[in-house]
Amino acid sequence: MTRRIRIILGIVILAISIALLIWGLAPARRETRVQPIPPSELQLPTPESFQFNPYSVL
Amino acid sequence: MKPRSFSSRYIFLLLAAILWIFAGFGCGGAAPAATEAPAATEAPAATEAPAATEAPVPTDEVSATRAPVITVLPAIKESRRLTLEFPPQMRAGDSDLIRLTLEVDDLGNITPTAETGGNVIAGETIEIPNLYETHHVIAEARFDMAGVEISPPDLSSQTLAQGQSVTFYWSIRPGETGVYRGTVWLYLRFVDKQNGQESRKAVSAQLVEIEAVNLLGLSANFARATGVIGSVVGTVIGFPFFDDILKFLVKRRKKRGQ
Numbered sequence: 001m002t003r004r005i006r007i008i009l010g011i012v013i014l015a016i017s018i019a020l021l022i023w024g025l026a027p028a029r030r031e032t033r034v035q036p037i038p039p040s041e042l043q044l045p046t047p048e049s050f051q052f053n054p055y056s057v058l
Numbered sequence: 059m060k061p062r063s064f065s066s067r068y069i070f071l072l073l074a075a076i077l078w079i080f081a082g083f084g085c086g087g088a089a090p091a092a093t094e095a096p097a098a099t100e101a102p103a104a105t106e107a108p109a110a111t112e113a114p115v116p117t118d119e120v121s122a123t124r125a126p127v128i129t130v131l132p133a134i135k136e137s138r139r140l141t142l143e144f145p146p147q148m149r150a151g152d153s154d155l156i157r158l159t160l161e162v163d164d165l166g167n168i169t170p171t172a173e174t175g176g177n178v179i180a181g182e183t184i185e186i187p188n189l190y191e192t193h194h195v196i197a198e199a200r201f202d203m204a205g206v207e208i209s210p211p212d213l214s215s216q217t218l219a220q221g222q223s224v225t226f227y228w229s230i231r232p233g234e235t236g237v238y239r240g241t242v243w244l245y246l247r248f249v250d251k252q253n254g255q256e257s258r259k260a261v262s263a264q265l266v267e268i269e270a271v272n273l274l275g276l277s278a279n280f281a282r283a284t285g286v287i288g289s290v291v292g293t294v295i296g297f298p299f300f301d302d303i304l305k306f307l308v309k310r311r312k313k314r315g316q
Contacts, residue, residue: 006296007296008296009296010292010295010296012292013288013291013295013296014289014292015292016288016292017286017287017288018289020276020282021285021286021289023273023281024278024279028147028152029145029146029147030143030146031145032141032142032143033142033143035139035140035142035264036137036138036139036163037137037138037139037140037261037262038137039137041261042133042136042138042189042246042261044132044133044193044248044257045248045257045258045259
């Protein structure tokens with residue numbers, strides 16, 4: 001009886017520990033955003049381009 | 059009293075009608091001018107270089123004798139792609155990388171053509187000076203995010219060469235849990251090779267949101283340490299054969315000691 005309790009307790013501790021290890025060592029999910037930039041955005045600044053709206057390029 | 063009110067109303071209606079008639083004439087007079095314009099520029103379209111910067115409404119005499127002045131600024135003749143890679147969720151106390159790559163888009167096909175009056179495309183390619191030959195092009199990037207350790211915290215610069223990509227890396231570490239918002243900025247700085255004149259242009263500003271989390275209030279380091287210790291303890295307690303092995307090793311030592 002004592003042996004069975006000990007085994008169950010050991011398995012519970014092991015399961016919790018493995019869960020902690022998985023959470024602590026798992027690589028973070030990564031998000032990738034790709035934004036095409038037309039050649040017109042890579043030109044020398046003109047007076048029109050001084051007014052920059054950051055929301056327009058998102 | 060009544061005749062006065064009627065007369066003022068009639069005067070108002072009369073004025074409105076006159077205004078409406080004048081407005082109608084005004085609109086009607088503008089329309090033929092727009093349709094006549096292509097006819098005036100049809101002749102020079104076949105013989106002359108197309109006007110890129112001028113309004114295409116010259117008379118026949120002017121366009122036949124004078125070549126239009128084309129002022130084309132040097133330009134980068136390649137299409138690029140900006141790739142931002144970041145972790146939207148990470149453990150508080152851990153560090154991670156943010157990567158920003160400005161690479162050449164192979165699918166980008168640029169053939170600048172000129173357009174003449176009357177929306178007839180001449181199909182002639184304008185010779186645009188290459189910006190890389192006239193200027194030093196420098197890509198600059200910065201990552202702003204309050205409440206998070208960022209390395210490098212300042213503006214990073216890299217020289218942008220034709221056909222080559224540049225990559226910027228930032229290492230970030232949120233100390234506490236929460237949602238952090240920041241911006242990844244990309245600028246292009248142009249330095250004239252002849253006179254050293256500098257100009258700067260913001261190309262992109264992308265909003266980034268990163269959530270720092272923990273597990274039931276446990277930090278990442280504490281969770282990892284607890285996991286390692288718990289795994290050893292759980293293995294020893296839970297598996298009977300480990301107990302037998304330990305007993306066997308203890309007995310063997312005792313025998314050797316005797």
